[in-house]
Amino acid sequence: MARTTGSHSDITGPRIRAAALTLFARYGFAAVSMRQIAKEVGVQAGALYNYTPDKQSLLVELMRDHMVELLAAVQDDDRAAPVVRLERFVRFHIGFHHERPDAVFIAYMELRNLEPENFAEIETLRRRYEGVLERILDAGMARGDFAVADAKVTTWAVIAMLTGVNTWFRSGGRLSLDRVQDQYWQMVRRMVGSVGGSV
Amino acid sequence: MARTTGSHSDITGPRIRAAALTLFARYGFAAVSMRQIAKEVGVQAGALYNYTPDKQSLLVELMRDHMVELLAAVQDDDRAAPVVRLERFVRFHIGFHHERPDAVFIAYMELRNLEPENFAEIETLRRRYEGVLERILDAGMARGDFAVADAKVTTWAVIAMLTGVNTWFRSGGRLSLDRVQDQYWQMVRRMVGSVGGSV
DNA sequence: GATTTATCTGAACAACCGTTCCAAACCAAG
DNA sequence: CTTGGTTTGGAACGGTTGTTCAGATAAATC
Missing domain, CATH: 1.10.357.10 (Tetracycline Repressor, domain 2)
Structure with missing residues (x-):
């Protein structure tokens, strides 16, 4: 299977930033992986790259x-x-x-x-x-x-x-x-x- | 080859702590690897474990x-x-x-x-x-x-x-x-x- | 209903992670 | 010179890293 349900472009973006904010604050930028952020959002790691060119950005x-x-x-x-x-x-x-x-x-x-x-x-x-x-x-x-x-x-x-x-x-x-x-x-x-x- | 020259037990310990201090301060604990610390000291990563049980310690x-x-x-x-x-x-x-x-x-x-x-x-x-x-x-x-x-x-x-x-x-x-x-x-x-x- | 476009999965990549271990090399004591 | 203990190199372990990408799916458009 590929995507689960629906198209969430305008939903996923903010959710990624929100998850990153929480996780970076709690564990530190270097200690948080893209997969952790993705998991928090309920998405695979690769999908994050539709919204940010890389972790630093x-x-x-x-x-x-x-x-x-x-x-x-x-x-x-x-x-x-x-x-x-x-x-x-x-x-x-x-x-x-x-x-x-x-x-x-x-x-x-x-x-x-x-x-x-x-x-x-x-x-x-x-x-x-x-x-x-x-x-x-x-x-x-x-x-x-x-x-x-x-x-x-x-x-x-x-x-x-x-x-x-x-x-x-x-x-x-x-x-x-x-x-x-x-x-x-x-x-x-x-x-x-x-x-x-x-x- | 194994060790290079001399026995440095009382030298290596402080040098490891000094290197860790500098690197942790500059890049952050999570972003610094044991191999980086070892390199700074001029030793292999495994040798660090004669002086500390693990990175956290x-x-x-x-x-x-x-x-x-x-x-x-x-x-x-x-x-x-x-x-x-x-x-x-x-x-x-x-x-x-x-x-x-x-x-x-x-x-x-x-x-x-x-x-x-x-x-x-x-x-x-x-x-x-x-x-x-x-x-x-x-x-x-x-x-x-x-x-x-x-x-x-x-x-x-x-x-x-x-x-x-x-x-x-x-x-x-x-x-x-x-x-x-x-x-x-x-x-x-x-x-x-x-x-x-x-x- | 068919086609296009946006979004996501899942696998793959090479590199690197902390840590363990054995044999090699060294120093000091006998 | 031999022995014994300490210190280290170097390889190996399983696991994780950021990132890429082809293919699958859903929504939007016609």
């Missing part, structure tokens, strides 16, 4: 989609006060990353499995995202609202701290997402030397 | 050694003021991790490749390290030196932020290690609401 596509989504979702209104912009950024980052832990995990862990040109592409997107925060910090410094020693270093510090939430926070635990966002916003506000508001 | 040993070293190196004098203890911790963490980027990378990235009992062991060591920082924060709160909302959350936030230094900082760049430690200490001090000292 599957990974790149997942990472690129994630980063593009991230950049589309972050919105920074530079007419607002820097403190407001910063608070929005902090809450956004935590919320957005919390909703897609697998994609976040892959985007941070599988960079070394990218071929050079793919790595460069993803890295560019990441830097663009960092740039959003850096501009907020610059604006705050220009207005005297923030007092940070180095905008770049502070950017990396804040993002590392915020992304770290994903390693321990799960819904339904001791703390709600809102509460976590509150706490991290408090920490970030203090970090940048913002004196406005209650402590 | 090689990984666990590297991670355990790193964590044990870390726990041995961190020293916290609980008779000192919490602010002093915290500053020492921040500077220590950055300095220690900067000296062994490969081991740090592996210890954070390869946890998912550990079998359950090995994972539990490494996780215990990691929690013990986090405990050092958490106790400092507790002590500072008890004395009213710090004002943090949640010691556990703050612990994770600080460690994520400090460990993040390894992703961008390299010696010989724009900033010296001392300067980086200064900046991170300033950020952490503000984060915990410590009001003492200059801003």
Whole structure:
């Protein structure tokens, strides 16, 4: 026998990406075989190649989609006060990353499995995202609202701290997402030397 | 022919661990083969099994050694003021991790490749390290030196932020290690609401 | 209902995987 | 110089890897 039932072009594609996302996040790109992905989808390994030229492309596509989504979702209104912009950024980052832990995990862990040109592409997107925060910090410094020693270093510090939430926070635990966002916003506000508001 | 020259029992062992450390950090545990490690050492793959029962043990040993070293190196004098203890911790963490980027990378990235009992062991060591920082924060709160909302959350936030230094900082760049430690200490001090000292 | 087109199966490919084992080669002790 | 133990080379094991492809099947078109 050949195919089992029906034609599933528009169904199989997304299912392959979904399976790859889950499996890559759980076991790592290198540890997951094309046959495992196919099995999860309910298809033979060869069929995957109707949707991706090779395994590497599957990974790149997942990472690129994630980063593009991230950049589309972050919105920074530079007419607002820097403190407001910063608070929005902090809450956004935590919320957005919390909703897609697998994609976040892959985007941070599988960079070394990218071929050079793919790595460069993803890295560019990441830097663009960092740039959003850096501009907020610059604006705050220009207005005297923030007092940070180095905008770049502070950017990396804040993002590392915020992304770290994903390693321990799960819904339904001791703390709600809102509460976590509150706490991290408090920490970030203090970090940048913002004196406005209650402590 | 069999062996080439000499007997190298006490040489080969460390060389295998060193090669595994470098390769695992660069390409990931799953992506590195025993033959690659052997080649780096200048030996056949079979010879590795005089020094490790299997590939997994090689990984666990590297991670355990790193964590044990870390726990041995961190020293916290609980008779000192919490602010002093915290500053020492921040500077220590950055300095220690900067000296062994490969081991740090592996210890954070390869946890998912550990079998359950090995994972539990490494996780215990990691929690013990986090405990050092958490106790400092507790002590500072008890004395009213710090004002943090949640010691556990703050612990994770600080460690994520400090460990993040390894992703961008390299010696010989724009900033010296001392300067980086200064900046991170300033950020952490503000984060915990410590009001003492200059801003 | 016949023909075309998209999709999938199942087998095959060469290469590589972790691990085992025996004989060969070496060093050190007697 | 011989013996004994340690260390290694090299081949072999069964199994898995990413990828290709001809042929089979189903859906879409006419």
